[in-house]
Structure formats: structure tokens, C-alpha cells
Amino acid sequence: MAGIALSGVSKHFGAVEVIRDVSLDIQPGELVVFLGPSGSGKTTLLRMIAGLESIDEGTLTIDGVRSENLAPGRRNVAMVFQNYALYPHMTVAENMAFGLRNIRVAPDVIGQRIAEAARILEIEALLQRRPSQLSGGQRQRVAIGRAIVKEPKAFLFDEPLSNLDAALRARTRVELAELHQRLKSTMIYVTHDQVEAMTLADRIVILNNCRIEQMGSPVDVYARPASRFVATFVGSPAMNILPVTVSGSGDRLNARLTDGSLVELPGAPVNMDWRELGVRPESLTVVAEGNETSATATVVERLGERTLVYARLADGTQVTAQDRGLSSVKAGDAVRLKFDTAALHLFAADGSAWHAR
């Protein structure tokens, strides 16, 4: 188990800036997920830690040792790739042994480590097969096994589940969470799948435009997004962002939507240039009647435990709202929408945010 620290790290590919002044402290045993849109630099940052890409500026410390100039093999980290990267002509056991033989680990130690990793990953019966005789999920386990036998200071996962089908992906995700609990190793995990990020991470690092937008627990980034970008990137369906004009005094702030309806924001600071109101679909619910915002349902998605209602306000503004599972709302219906004032967000012109909780 090792801590990993990045300080003021930057990276260019030719004239293209990919990582700008990133600093990050990962605690020993922590599972940190790098989450961000395609091209935000997640994989590059991971490869810089592994030593597969150079670091232009800044420092990298692994387990207290300055490592930005160390060869990959001397960093004692193990990377698990999206495409598994197994040797096709070797058996599973040989694939797992290969890296250890190279660094002259004694054969009986190699045997013990393979047996232990195979037991943890439940691949004992596959040890004499070749990769072509394995399913995608089994190959991914072998790739993880090859990392485990190295007994690395940290595991680096680069979108390890993206080649698996949805059901296997969900199952392997749970297994990875169990593996982390069992090994208690430091793990960095790159994904653009926010369900993986939310379910696996102790801490999520959200990357966008070459830099860190926010670092925090899954609950933090969901309930208290630091920016409008994080607010709309995390959560599916996305948070509604509605232009507003605000007025108020003392601790009473009112936001007027573009359709003219008013939303109260008790406790929101009044002396800020608030421009947009954020509300997640689960906090904008269909109510039977009352003095609420009126809208017209355009599309209704029944998901079983809940119903998503895509609707248009009187001025045409599109919103996504939620109703209970057995909703009777149909497309074309007039509906009333209630804003949950305990779960609203405000975004200001200067990028700052306020959260009701």
C-alpha cells in the first residue's frame, strides 16, 4: 500500500496541452476514480503515473519516493488495460508468471502467488488455457491476476470493464469493489462511466479541459458539484439547468424562471449574481395539484421503480422531471411540477455555486 502524490504536473503532446498543473494526493489504500469526458486527459494522467508517458513539469511521488524520472518497471505499480494485453501464445499461468520471471522471482514464489491470485479471482480451472479459449470476462480476470501477482504498491486500471457486456460489467464492478476491500491496495481507476465512478470510488477526481474540476467523495460531487460542468456531467439523466432572475432580501431569495413562475430558495445568499437554477430530475416531481409550475409532458419513460417525465414549461423550456413508478401521466398531459427546495443549486456568472444541502 502506498500513497501517490502529484504536484504541479503538466503534459503536452507537441503543441497540444493535455494536462495542466494537476496536483493530487492519493492516500494509501484509497480507490480513486478519474472521471471525465472523452479527451479530458484521464488515460494520459494514469499513464504518466505508470511511467508510460513522460511528465513535462511537476513531481510524482510514489510511497514517498520521487518517481517522475524512474523507469516504469521501478515504480512498482501494475497497470490493467482495457484490451487486457495478454500474450496469446502463453497459457493463463504463463501470462501471470511472465513479469515475475523477468525480474527473477524464485519459481516456488511465483507458483504460490499465481495460486493465491487464481483463488481470489476464481480462475483456478483456467490456468492451463490460452487467452483465445477464454471469455472477455475471464480474460479481464487474468489481466487483473497478472497485476495481483506483482504485489504492486498500487493498481492502475484503464477502463478495465469497457469491453464487457452490460450484465458482466455490473457483476465485475461488484467483484472489483470486493477485491479492493480484500487487498486494501491503493487503486486508481479511469473511466468515463459515472455509475462505475459513483459505486467504486472512495474519491472521484473529475477532469475537464486538462485540469481537475472537482475532487471529492461520490456523494460530494453529486450533491455539491463545484461547477456547472460537474453538475451536468455527474448524474443521469442530467441535472436541469434553468436560466433565472433572482430577487430577495435577508435570507429569502426568489428565482423567477423564464416562464414567469417563482421558486423559493430559503437560505441562499442574496448578494450574488446568480444566473441559473439547478435541479435534478428526482427533485422536480410531478404533483397532483397546487400552486406549482405547470408544464406539458412530451415524453414519458417508465423505468419500473420510477417514471421520467420529459416536459415543456409554458415558454417552451425543456425539463426532465420524475414521477412514481406507477405513474398515470401520458405524453400530452398537463402536469404540475414541484421543486424540492431542500435540494436546489444556484450557479453564478463567475462560476461559483450554492447548494441547498
Ligand SMILES: Nc1ncnc2c1ncn2[C@@H]1O[C@H](COP(=O)(O)OP(=O)(O)OP(=O)(O)O)[C@@H](O)[C@H]1O
Ligand atoms: N500519443 C499522443 N499524441 C498526441 N496526442 C495524444 C496522444 N495521446 C493522447 N493524446 C491527446 O490527448 C488528449 C487526452 O487524451 P486521453 O486519452 O488522456 O483522454 P481520455 O480522457 O482518457 O479520453 P477517453 O475517455 O476517450 O479515453 C486527447 O486530446 C488526445 O487526442
